[in-house]
Amino acid sequence: MANKFLRKCIGCGAYKKKEELIKITKTNTNEIYINPKSNVYGRSTYICRDENCVNNAFKKMKISKILKQNVSINLKDEIMTILES
Numbered sequence: 905m906a907n908k909f910l911r912k913c914i915g916c917g918a919y920k921k922k923e924e925l926i927k928i929t930k931t932n933t934n935e936i937y938i939n940p941k942s943n944v945y946g947r948s949t950y951i952c953r954d955e956n957c958v959n960n961a962f963k964k965m966k967i968s969k970i971l972k973q974n975v976s977i978n979l980k981d982e983i984m985t986i987l988e989s
């Protein structure tokens with residue numbers, strides 16, 4: 905199921921094309937970017953463009969564990985804003 909063109913959503917566990925997901929990247933300097941430009945490198949994770957998946961990703965701060973950094977709850981609001989746009 906997992907192939908190199910697919911990324912896993914941390915909310916629902918489904919594998920989807922990168923373009924269909926929101927990318928969250930933590931850089932080496934511990935900055936967090938949502939859908940970063942291609943010149944931003946770091947530890948990345950992906951979430952479906954779906955409110956349920958975003959909620960799931962922030963449940964028990966799963967996303968913080970994956971990025972190995974405590975993320976602020978504002979990040980969730982920022983992601984939700986992207987979903988609405």
Ligand SMILES: [Zn+2]
Pocket residue numbers: 913914915916917918951952954957
């Ligand atoms: Zn999902």
